[in-house]
Amino acid sequence: MKIVIGKGSCGLAAGALKVEKSIREALTGGEGIEVKSAGCVGMCFLEPIVDVYDDGGVKKTYVKVNEDVAREIVKNARGEDNEADKHLLSSDDEEFLTRQTRVALRNCGVIDPEDxxxxxxxxxxxxxxxxxxxxxxxxxxxxxxxxxxxxxxxxxxxxxxxxxxxxxxxxxxxxxxxxxxxxxxxxxxxxxxxxxxxxxxxxxxxxxxxxxxxxxxxxxxxxxxxxxxxxxxxxxxxxxxxxxxxxxxxxxxxxxxxxxxxxxxxxxxxxxxxxxxxxxxxxxxxxxxxxxxxxxxxxxxxxxxxxxxxxxxxxxxFSAMGSENSKGTKVFALTGKIKNGGLVEIPMGATIRDVIFGIGAGIKDDRPFKAVQMGGPSGGCIPAELVDTIIDYKEIAATGAIMGSGGMVVMDEATCMVDMARFFLDFTRKESCGKCVHCRIGTKRMLEILTRVTEGRGKDGDIELLESIGKDIKEGSLCGLGQTAPNPVLTTIKYFRHEYEAHIYDKRCTAKHCAALLTFSIENEKCVGCSACAKNCPVGAIDGAPRAPHEIDLEKCVKCRKCVEVCHFDAVSVY
Amino acid sequence: MRAEKREFVCKDKAVDVKLLAPVIAAHKDKKGSLITVLQKAQELYGYLPTDLIYHIALEMRLKPSKVMGVVTFYAQFRTKPVGKYLITLCQGTACHVNGSKEIERAVMEEMGGDSLFTLENVACLGCCSLSPVMMINDETYGSLTKKSVKEIMRGIREREGGDA
Missing domain, CATH: 3.40.50.11540 (NADH-ubiquinone oxidoreductase 51kDa subunit)
Structure with a gap:
């Protein structure tokens, strides 16, 4: 019999070492149970994960294991009780793995990487x-x-x-x-x-x-x-x-x-x-x-x-798997606002929908899906309406994004696309090595414009200016970093131009993310006057008699969101 | 000009250059090993003081400007000392989408002017499914909230016996 503990970086961060310690302490040594380690199986949302193989090689997988469950697993392995069965991998979650085709990850989470x-x-x-x-x-x-x-x-x-x-x-x-x-x-x-x-x-x-x-x-x-x-x-x-x-x-x-x-x-x-x-x-x-x-x-x-x-x-x-233009499988790191995040390996030719809604089980809290970012700072955002795009080098490139190394960051309606573009430009601006002028200075100028837009100081013509600088950076840079750095901006302008326009002309952030563009107010019907917001407001902008609706002084408000966080009655509205 | 014969005296009393001698001896004649030497030096001293950079340049027979160029190019190298607990806070895409800026604010609030902690933002720790994520020295903490960050830091401070 063998107990295998998943000890990838994510498993360790979730507490795999404590689990291992509990298991080793619970074992007397006389059971003939071997304790081994494995890498990451990719079900990061269920870590720490422990597999128990019986002598016939049949596997039981326990998920979200803590120290108490670890002790139960040992008892279970000894045949004393079956309390730990409550933590067995559910058949729904198992689909995360069974829907995949694993070639590059064939041994990940299965074998001991140190043996x-x-x-x-x-x-x-x-x-x-x-x-x-x-x-x-x-x-x-x-x-x-x-x-x-x-x-x-x-x-x-x-x-x-x-x-x-x-x-x-x-x-x-x-x-x-x-x-x-x-x-x-x-x-x-x-x-x-x-x-x-x-x-x-x-x-x-x-x-x-x-x-x-x-x-x-x-x-x-x-x-x-x-x-x-x-x-x-x-x-x-x-x-x-x-x-x-x-x-x-x-x-x-x-x-x-x-x-x-x-x-x-x-x-x-x-x-x-x-x-x-x-x-x-x-x-x-x-x-x-x-x-x-x-x-x-x-x-x-x-x-x-x-x-x-x-x-x-x-x-x-290998070539039997995949699409016409792209063969084999590809591994993706599925993260962001996704229910089941982790490592996903699928044959090329599957759709983005298969990955996000099939394997990933959809968006966290069932909120509306907005876009998926592929290819990191060199890639772009693919909007919800293109969710049936197939995963294939050519098809993904046609959207303006790139296949990239495999990052797939899922975004819901609360993600501001202008802020997302700003985030990536901030990254490429810092990481530009400085050799090519267009990349070194162009990314800085683009970042300045995007920062201005997210802070409500956007001007007419900013979108066009971003497009023009972006084009110049692509043409004037030596390496892939510069040639692709404007992609996150250009794709978000392509698919979410209305968000840029809302920021610039209406001074509104539709995702309710950019603080400078938001207004906070307390709804009279919902407010019970508990004064939690008033006590927590760092600038004393909230006033009101006890048990009577409170009010925010917009002159003083610094838009820190503290009142939204502390309100138990959902009475602070943001628009 | 190669200052081969000149003796460089490291004035920084806190830096005992003798500790680095075996590392330099092992890598001196291997071409392309400057980054490795700098990494080992940072492991030993926690950071790379200017005097040490001169010392390495002299010993490795490189121009100080070249060594400085490499030190400032890479994000890993620090030229200032760090606190006992180095917080590396992930600002990757997944962490950003899941609110790492809020976490950063919480860390800064909790740090105050304390020299026990040093905060360093990094691009990605590669634990995206547990976002937002940070590391304190070698330990990784995932699925952070503003509350949990403060608790973790307070826990460390209590263990250190500080009243802060």
Missing amino acids: IDEYIEKGGYEAVRKALEEMTPDQVIDEIKASGLAGRGGAGFPTWFKWRAARQAEGDVKYVICNADEGDPGAFMDRAVIEGDPHSLIEGMIIAAYAIGASEGVVYARAEYPLAIKRLEKALEQAREKGFLGEKFDIYVKAGAGAFVCGEETALIASLEGERGTPRLKPPFPAQKGFWQKPSNINNVETYANVPWIIQNGGGA
């Missing part, structure tokens, strides 16, 4: 054996070509093409680099893969190295992911012990230092070399002159994690 033997038991490193013993490097590249695998970091460039370019490039030393600098706010797919199944990444990189003829591999990991780095280091050590890595090919980890632009491949290389992470002009492409001026292949984590599966099951099996 290479569990990976091998699941058929791990079999693809490396097959590639090295039965295939030539060209055959490996052909198989990847047949699979139709495209770069999962966002751009969707065919993987085989990059591999072939690096293979054909002249060079005594070649490098295989993994881009694990997952910088998009709202995305955590790569973290989950590294934390939950680091060996699939390592195996993918070994196969790539064989295909290209590389002798060294580097994983450029985000410094904000300490657990992922720790688990990857441990996995590399185990792979070395087993002889999968060694003299012919080895991998080391380099921790990034926090710069979004380093997700761009030439900037990533500069950072690997210990420099400021600024991009440079392409060509030469990294496949010709990359890390230390040597031919280098750069793919992201999810791309590499797909490779062993493709080699094992054949390119045809």
Whole structure:
């Protein structure tokens, strides 16, 4: 019998360590029950999660486990009672997983990421054996070509093409680099893969190295992911012990230092070399002159994690999934105002509706769905009326957003789209490396305009000015950061122009978000005169006799929302 | 000009450069390892004082301007000391949509002028399903509310025995 505790970053944040402690304390040691760890299974809304496997391998999944439930689980495992059954995964919630098709996440949450033997038991490193013993490097590249695998970091460039370019490039030393600098706010797919199944990444990189003829591999990991780095280091050590890595090919980890632009491949290389992470002009492409001026292949984590599966099951099996233009599956991090948020892997060609309303079970508190943001700061907002758009590189790009690395942030009617655009511009303005003038100054000017609009100082012509600066930034920037930075603004103008107009001309925020544009007042019928608002108002703007309706002095009001928060009778209206 | 022969004296008494010697020895001749050295230095001292930056430049045979350039480029590096408890508050998209600005206000209210805590906003911690999220040193706290943030911080302050 085996008890497995989900210990991804999200599980740990939800209290997995306390759960583990309780379980270990409750066990006497004589039951023959083994306690193991696993990565994140992706059902983040149900963390902490504990799986109990009986001797026949039948699994019971307990969700939202706390220390008390943990003790019950142990009793249950001993056959003493079945109190813990109340915390079993419900069949509705189980659909979150059963509706998915898992390729890149095949082992996440299933195996112990710190135990290479569990990976091998699941058929791990079999693809490396097959590639090295039965295939030539060209055959490996052909198989990847047949699979139709495209770069999962966002751009969707065919993987085989990059591999072939690096293979054909002249060079005594070649490098295989993994881009694990997952910088998009709202995305955590790569973290989950590294934390939950680091060996699939390592195996993918070994196969790539064989295909290209590389002798060294580097994983450029985000410094904000300490657990992922720790688990990857441990996995590399185990792979070395087993002889999968060694003299012919080895991998080391380099921790990034926090710069979004380093997700761009030439900037990533500069950072690997210990420099400021600024991009440079392409060509030469990294496949010709990359890390230390040597031919280098750069793919992201999810791309590499797909490779062993493709080699094992054949390119045809991978390309059988997906749409006409995009093959295979894609992992998304479903977050925001969603009921069931977490990691979702689905075949390309499914619709956005399938993800949000099928797997994600709809919007939090059943509020109206407004838009979904895809592709992070480089992407755009797709409005509710396009919810039946299929997930496919071409179709998503046609909306003005991009597939991106897989962030999907769901928004309801309380999200102000102008503020959302401002949020992303604030991000890209900070993260612009400053090399290209249009990006460096243009993003700052756009941010200034957006801030002005959200603060009620918008002017006639601001929308047109934003569009024009946006176009210039796209044309005048060297790298992907600048070329895509205006997207969140341009797509929100495209689909939510009326919100911009309401801010500028009517001085109204329809989502009731932008404080400067709101007016607070107390409804006489609802107010019971409890004076909770008056006591809590930081500027003394509320007055009224006890048990009589109160009133807000709009001259004094600083729009802090304190009165809305403290009112038990929902009597403060905002308009 | 490479100041190879000049001896640089670190005037900052709080910084014992000897601690860094093994790190520099291990990375001195490896090209491209400046970021790694700076990361280790920050682990040791908590931040990168100007004197230390000069010291590293000299030892690594790099121009101080280059080292400073790298330090200021990356968000991870700090040139000012931090409190005992470093609060890294996520301002990612999911956290923003779920009210991280309100949380920031609550953290600042609770911090007051206290040097026990330092607040740092970061772009994304990658725990989006638990938004809003923050980390205090190495521990992650999710699904924050204004109330829970204040409770967490008060808990720490009590453990520290401060009356603040």
